Amino acid sequence: MSWYRNAVWFLKGLREYTRSGYESASKHFVPADLEVNVTGRSFMITGANSGIGKAAATEIAKRGGTLHLICRNKERAEEAKSEIITETGNQNVFLHILDMSNPKGIWEFAEKFKTEHKLNVLINNAGCMVNERELTEDGLEKNFATNTLGTYVLTTALLPLLEKEDDPRVITVSSGGMLVQKLDVSDLQSGNVTFDGTMVYAQNKRQQVVLTEQWAKVHKNIHFSVMHPGWADTPAVRSAMPEFYERMKNKLRTEAQGADTVVWLAVSPAAAKQASGLFFQDRQPVATHLPFARTYSSPEEEARLIEALEELSQRFKPT
Numbered sequence: 429m430s431w432y433r434n435a436v437w438f439l440k441g442l443r444e445y446t447r448s449g450y451e452s453a454s455k456h457f458v459p460a461d462l463e464v465n466v467t468g469r470s471f472m473i474t475g476a477n478s479g480i481g482k483a484a485a486t487e488i489a490k491r492g493g494t495l496h497l498i499c500r501n502k503e504r505a506e507e508a509k510s511e512i513i514t515e516t517g518n519q520n521v522f523l524h525i526l527d528m529s530n531p532k533g534i535w536e537f538a539e540k541f542k543t544e545h546k547l548n549v550l551i552n553n554a555g556c557m558v559n560e561r562e563l564t565e566d567g568l569e570k571n572f573a574t575n576t577l578g579t580y581v582l583t584t585a586l587l588p589l590l591e592k593e594d595d596p597r598v599i600t601v602s603s604g605g606m607l608v609q610k611l612d613v614s615d616l617q618s619g620n621v622t623f624d625g626t627m628v629y630a631q632n633k634r635q636q637v638v639l640t641e642q643w644a645k646v647h648k649n650i651h652f653s654v655m656h657p658g659w660a661d662t663p664a665v666r667s668a669m670p671e672f673y674e675r676m677k678n679k680l681r682t683e684a685q686g687a688d689t690v691v692w693l694a695v696s697p698a699a700a701k702q703a704s705g706l707f708f709q710d711r712q713p714v715a716t717h718l719p720f721a722r723t724y725s726s727p728e729e730e731a732r733l734i735e736a737l738e739e740l741s742q743r744f745k746p747t
């Protein structure tokens with residue numbers, strides 16, 4: 429089954445996820461969707477110093493939004509912040525240093541943020557593919573801690589703030605790679621299998637899709653979406669997938685092309701008219717499963733994911 433899934437997925441990717449896939453999909457875009465002024469609205473983007481996150485932040489800043497950049501490295505973050513300000517002329521760009529693999533730190537950050545700021549849109553973009561099994565200081569597997577638990581804790585902690593605002597949205601940058609994985613809640617820390625970073629990453633990205641669907645069911649007044657940026661030429665792809673990068677480098681999307689649907693989901697009135705909880709690619713809701721791939725999960729499995737994340741997140745919540 430994994431051979432079948434990988435082959436179908438890769439062929440799909442060659443057609444849709446590449447730069448030419450973007451160019452052909454973009455013929456159907458409505459340019460007016462992004463001709464908006466979001467002055468007065470507040471956007472938080474994790475992993476905003478680089479790649480898709482930085483490109484999305486720049487586009488939102490051009491449209492007047494107030495930006496809260498969440499980055500783990502102060503030097504890289506300061507550089508990105510000043511580049512965004514210089515390029516857009518928007519001075520409302522604020523920096524917060526936070527490691528998304530540290531759940532306690534995320535809780536503390538969010539509690540403080542809530543007392544000082546408002547928030548209309550949260551963009552969960554930070555992500556990693558660590559190819560060796562590495563544990564955080566809390567003993568959590570690094571990919572899971574960053575991609576799944578970090579996303580869960582930050583979103584959960586900020587929901588009350590988002591709920592106070594008009595047209596609140598949560599966008600999570602997942603990956604089409606999740607299509608090769610069925611949700612698996614039996615081993616969230618990947619401690620019981622031969623470790624394969626690509627598959628752990630794909631599993632985390634599947635978890636983000638399920639999480640988004642579950643949030644949308646419960647929090648009706650917030651618009652949730654999850655998306656695939658396509659295959660874009662970013663530092664993460666170069667460093668975590670060097671062979672894929674060498675093979676595909678002439679076909680990859682630009683960072684801005686990868687960020688296009690993030691920006692569309694974050695700012696356009698058209699995106700908010702779509703149902704909450706969907707998975708997007710190139711401004712369209714798309715299927716969350718490959719045909720005949722047997723990746724559907726049961727409601728019980730999905731409930732178990734939420735239970736496990738809730739239990740873990742509470743363990744790190746400061747009292």
Ligand SMILES: NC(=O)c1ccc[n+]([C@@H]2O[C@H](COP(=O)([O-])OP(=O)(O)OC[C@H]3O[C@@H](n4cnc5c(N)ncnc54)[C@H](OP(=O)(O)O)[C@@H]3O)[C@@H](O)[C@H]2O)c1
Nearest residue numbers: 475478479480500527528529553554555603659660662664
């Ligand atoms: N590029 C693609 O083809 C592609 C395809 C599918 C999905 N995605 C997803 O797109 C998102 C953005 O990735 P990208 O391709 O734009 O790569 P990128 O340029 O390397 O950006 C990843 C960002 O996440 C940050 N980050 C990673 N771990 C973090 C942590 N523990 N705490 C805080 N920030 C952390 C990175 O910070 P540092 O600079 O400090 O490392 C960086 O800012 C990711 O979720 C990725 O999975 C990308």
